[in-house]
Amino acid sequence: MQRIKHPIRQSHTIRRLLDRMPQEVADSFTDEQLIELNKSMGGRSWAKHKLDIRGTVKWWRSSYYFVFLAGRNVRKLSRFEQQLSRFMLALLSTLILLFCICVGLLAAYLIKSALGINLFDGFSLGIWSWFKENIL
Structure with missing residues (x-):
């Protein structure tokens, strides 16, 4: 029986993790387990943003990064x-x-x-x- 692929399995972090273990062990993880593993390793648990601009700027001897994200807000606000x-x-x-x-x-x-x-x-x-x- 073919398992339907969840987007979490396409995550770069999760793919790297699963590639380092035997195939039968990698296939034994549920999608929920992979989502929690991704969160614990600092991965993003949300989907891609409509607007995702990231970059770095070198200034003097330092390098600074910037991130501009925009998309639909699905969080509960206080x-x-x-x-x-x-x-x-x-x-x-x-x-x-x-x-x-x-x-x-x-x-x-x-x-x-x-x-x-x-x-x-x-x-x-x-x-x-x-x-x-x-x-x-």
């Missing part, structure tokens, strides 16, 4: 984590809204200036002059 998550979402939403408002005001100002409309005689922010010289 009350503090839920409040922090809501606060960060509100902060991020506010920053995005402010950025959009600033871009919209800048676009409106450039359109106004391009049409030659002056709200205050003899006063200019200098944005239109800079835009004409550097962009147009």
Whole structure:
């Protein structure tokens, strides 16, 4: 009878472990046992992330690593984590809204200036002059 392969058996750590033992012993482990072995050896117990960016940066005489992971959250959050998550979402939403408002005001100002409309005689922010010289 052919055993269905569980994704844990494709794990690099588990494959290395199983390759070092006799085949009949390696086949005797259940998927649950392999998952727990993987956890105890420091392996990840979660699936692949939608966004998984890892790298290293050499700076001066040291090397630093960075990891950026993003994906669906399947963890149970504590009350503090839920409040922090809501606060960060509100902060991020506010920053995005402010950025959009600033871009919209800048676009409106450039359109106004391009049409030659002056709200205050003899006063200019200098944005239109800079835009004409550097962009147009």
